[in-house]
Amino acid sequence: MPLITRYLALVVGWSALFVAISAIAPDVSLLFDPRTVAFVTLFPWLVACIGFPLRDLGASLADAVRPGIRDLPVERRVQSARVLRAVGGLTLATGVIAFFGTYLNLLSGLALKSGTATKTDYITGFSAMLLAPLYGLALRAFLYDPIATSIESASAFAIERDAADAD
Amino acid sequence: MRILLIIVVVFIGLCHFLLLDDVVETDPEIQTTFAMGDFIRGFGRPFIMIAVIGVAVGVAGGTPLGRRAAFAFLKGHPIDDVSAAHATRVFSATARAMVAAGALLAFTGALVLLGGHFTLRSTQSSPVTAADAIFLGLNAAITSLVLGRMVAGVLAEGSAAHARTAPPPAHAFTADLGLLVLLAVPTLITLAIMP
Numbered sequence: 316m317p318l319i320t321r322y323l324a325l326v327v328g329w330s331a332l333f334v335a336i337s338a339i340a341p342d343v344s345l346l347f348d349p350r351t352v353a354f355v356t357l358f359p360w361l362v363a364c365i366g367f368p369l370r371d372l373g374a375s376l377a378d379a380v381r382p383g384i385r386d387l388p389v390e391r392r393v394q395s396a397r398v399l400r401a402v403g404g405l406t407l408a409t410g411v412i413a414f415f416g417t418y419l420n421l422l423s424g425l426a427l428k429s430g431t432a433t434k435t436d437y438i439t440g441f442s443a444m445l446l447a448p449l450y451g452l453a454l455r456a457f458l459y460d461p462i463a464t465s466i467e468s469a470s471a472f473a474i475e476r477d478a479a480d481a482d
Numbered sequence: 483m484r485i486l487l488i489i490v491v492v493f494i495g496l497c498h499f500l501l502l503d504d505v506v507e508t509d510p511e512i513q514t515t516f517a518m519g520d521f522i523r524g525f526g527r528p529f530i531m532i533a534v535i536g537v538a539v540g541v542a543g544g545t546p547l548g549r550r551a552a553f554a555f556l557k558g559h560p561i562d563d564v565s566a567a568h569a570t571r572v573f574s575a576t577a578r579a580m581v582a583a584g585a586l587l588a589f590t591g592a593l594v595l596l597g598g599h600f601t602l603r604s605t606q607s608s609p610v611t612a613a614d615a616i617f618l619g620l621n622a623a624i625t626s627l628v629l630g631r632m633v634a635g636v637l638a639e640g641s642a643a644h645a646r647t648a649p650p651p652a653h654a655f656t657a658d659l660g661l662l663v664l665l666a667v668p669t670l671i672t673l674a675i676m677p
Contacts, residue, residue: 350501350502351502354498354501354502358494358495358498361487361490361491361494362491362632362633362636363636365487365488365491365633365636365640366636366637366639366640367639367640371643394643397639397642397643401636401639401640404635404658405631405632405635405636407658407661408627408631408632408635408658408661409632411627411661411662411665412624412628412632413498414665414668415499415623415624415627415664415668416502416624417499417502418620418668419499419620420499441669444668447502448665
């Protein structure tokens, strides 16, 4: 499968999300928080190191950007897809955890205002809380799952091809 | 090595809020009412409870072979196909029990304590009181996700990768979406305390 096809879901998904949100809110720069992006993206890979060997994590990353994955052994593709799905799940879970952490920061900010917080403060803080789950869900749905599926599809193709060759 | 990684992940997972925002406590009065230290110390009881429940369920639910294999996998020893399948079941049961225990604590603890907040509302209505009230729920939710979904979950995924015969215990997309239900607790509380 060409590399561009593998990342089509990512491009289309994020574009649709961007267009939909920009139609509602004029300032979409509020949707970008570099620290949350870094945490939601990197922390799952650290957690994945607990369950998977580093060489498997590296191989899955390499396979995700490799143009010709059909030439790889079936076992490796299955393992790469498994790792990517696991990291995708951890990404969503990280987003949920970060939601709670941001909520604590919201409460801390409200406490600093000593009871003078307005509705705008609440709504702004609540919007910031939703960013991490949004990133986690979008990364899993538009990045990790589609890539894992495409790698697995190539694997299924290879199994069918090998079976046909054997016949 | 694996044990060390688990300790690092649990530490970062529990204290990640310090990385995400500038949490500043400069007002001495606020430090007495909204103390971050109280929140961090509050991890103790939920942590012990969730860990004990998870380990108990894993030990009770697993076969002797599964328990031995899980312990060997934790220590980083190589395990065979059959042992890995048994260890996967142990880790999966542990993960499910931990997440469930945390969700129960988060919902019931937070709502009961929030009830106390509304009881006091006529004399002491402030976001600070509500924040104190939901510390238990927040601690439980974060702890259960870090210990259950993160650590035990990824151990299950990792041990399943060694087992050709066992189906992957992948936390399915729909199952992970269920975690979003936990978002209801702080959402409802925020709406409740909004002026």
